[in-house]
Amino acid sequence: MDALVTSIVDAPGFREDAGGALRPSRDEAEAAVRTLIRWAGDDPGREGLAGTPDRVLRAYGEWFGGYEEDPVALLERTFGESGGYDGIVLLRDIRFVSHCEHHMAPVLGRAHVAYLPGARVVGISKLTRIVELYARRLQIQERMTAQIADAIETVLRPRGVAVAVEATHGCMVTRGVHKPGAVMVTSRMLGAFRDRPEIRAEFLSAAGLDRRETAAGNLFG
């Protein structure tokens, strides 16, 4: 494994690197949920809340399952030959749910992921899996965008990678500044998408990012 690949595998966010702390037991985690219920002002012993710590932990398993997955293993299963195809491969409108690392509030969005194949192409579902892998962690949108692009660049070695993410942050809708219409847009362009304006323009057009009516809009409604 070369240094670049190692840096992705070891990137902060993997469970074993999370401050070096041992993962708490299930009992400890359930007790923490009961503490938060008491902090909210309710009684964790009442009937309706009795099963809640268990449910919350199962929900966390879904929301934060991305720490367990290995982006390199996921993307390494390529088809090999691109069959002479040398255009942009774009998968747009990949819906995701993430959580902001500041408030642990949901972030709902869409990712558009493109690459310009080199020798190898990847099964198209793997582009959705790589989005999920990084979304299902505590994130900021900027880092998630960069991680998706960097993982594809490092493993596939394509001629270019473009990732754009549009998302609505629950922490800005349901609390704080209360701004339901605000959509955060981030992108990372590598290789041909960074160096060649016409390739970048083709990506933005194919992803619908140059037309407001096809842009994601506010996913919290």
Ligand SMILES: Nc1nc2c(ncn2[C@@H]2O[C@H](COP(=O)(O)OP(=O)(O)OP(=O)(O)O)[C@@H](O)[C@H]2O)c(=O)[nH]1
């Ligand atoms: N850049 C960036 N900021 C984010 C993201 N998700 C949430 N935030 C912001 O993180 C910031 C945290 O700010 P703090 O001042 O520490 O926390 P706060 O007092 O709860 O902030 P308010 O949300 O302004 O009430 C807020 O401005 C959020 O809007 C993200 O993905 N990227």
Ligand SMILES: [Zn+2]
């Ligand atoms: Zn937040």
